[in-house]
Amino acid sequence: MRVLGIDPGSHITGYGIVDSDKGNLTHICNGSIATDSKNSLTVRLNIIFDSIHKVICEFTPHAVVVEEIFYAKNARSAIMLGHARGVAMLCAAQHSLPVFEYSPMKIKQAIVGYGNATKEQVQKMVKAILNINLMPKPDASDALAAAICHIHHYRQGSGVRGQGSGVKNKTLVPDT
Numbered sequence: 001m002r003v004l005g006i007d008p009g010s011h012i013t014g015y016g017i018v019d020s021d022k023g024n025l026t027h028i029c030n031g032s033i034a035t036d037s038k039n040s041l042t043v044r045l046n047i048i049f050d051s052i053h054k055v056i057c058e059f060t061p062h063a064v065v066v067e068e069i070f071y072a073k074n075a076r077s078a079i080m081l082g083h084a085r086g087v088a089m090l091c092a093a094q095h096s097l098p099v100f101e102y103s104p105m106k107i108k109q110a111i112v113g114y115g116n117a118t119k120e121q122v123q124k125m126v127k128a129i130l131n132i133n134l135m136p137k138p139d140a141s142d143a144l145a146a147a148i149c150h151i152h153h154y155r156q157g158s159g160v161r162g163q164g165s166g167v168k169n170k171t172l173v174p175d176t
Contacts, residue, residue, distance in 0.1 A: 001154065002028065004061035004092075005147030006052065007139045008084035011035055013048050014139025017059050018130065018147040020155075025148060027130035028059060030140035041080070045087045052091040063154075064092035065146040068103045102149050107142070110149035 001021075007014035016030035033051040035044035056064075066088050069081055092099045105115035111125045123141040127134075129148060136144060 001063070001151065002059065002061045003063050003065060003147040003150050004055065004059070004097075005065045005067075005143040005145065005150070006088045007067050007142035007146065008048075008081060008088050009139065010041070010044055010048075010080040010084045011037060012139045013051075013084055013088070014137070014141070014143040015052065015055055016136070016140050016144030016147055017055070017061060018144060018151060020151045023155075025130060025151065027132045027144070029055075030136050030144055031055075032137055032139050041083065045083055048084055049087045049091050052088055053095075056091065056095050056097070061097065063100060063150065064088070064097050065100045065102060065150040066092075067107065067142065067146050068101045100150050102146060102153075104142075107145050107149045110152050111145045 002017060002019050005016045005018070011034070013033040013035075014030070015033065017028035019026040019028055033048055035047050037044075039047075066085055069078060069085065089099050102110075108117040108122060109115040111117070111129070112121050114121075117125075119138045119142070122145050123135055123138060126132075126136060126141045126144045126148065130144065135141075
């Protein structure tokens with residue numbers, strides 16, 4: 001099973017892909033999608049969408065995991081984060097991929113064993129679990145952690161909230 005994890009953000013969206021084969025986890029790739037705050041929200045969301053689309057086309061994951069919103073400094077931040085999450089989920093749906101969501105606390109608990117772990121603790125554990133040489137950047141590390149969390153929950157057969165995209169026919173019907 002190949003899982004794409006996404007840590008959404010309107011300025012930086014992290015992504016990471018992890019393979020699971022017979023209990024072994026393999027790091028495939030990770031990165032960050034950075035957008036310029038000088039650009040309009042529409043342009044930034046389009047950059048996020050196009051970048052996720054390219055990752056999906058290149059690495060063909062079987063599922064997508066998007067981190068849930070848990071905290072925002074203010075309402076505007078929450079709305080901006082919601083836009084980035086929506087774009088990531090839409091991109092997955094257009095590729096007919098199931099989308100799963102986990103809270104940051106659940107992800108940290110699956111990776112570190114403690115739901116209030118720091119970003120640094122998550123980074124170190126992701127590096128160790130996937131046996132990678134370079135420390136992933138925080139957003140990419142969070143995305144890899146989300147993918148690992150899903151693989152662990154999938155193996156355990158726990159009740160995870162996820163939705164198939166349901167997108168089979170992309171025919172547009174004009175309003176008339």
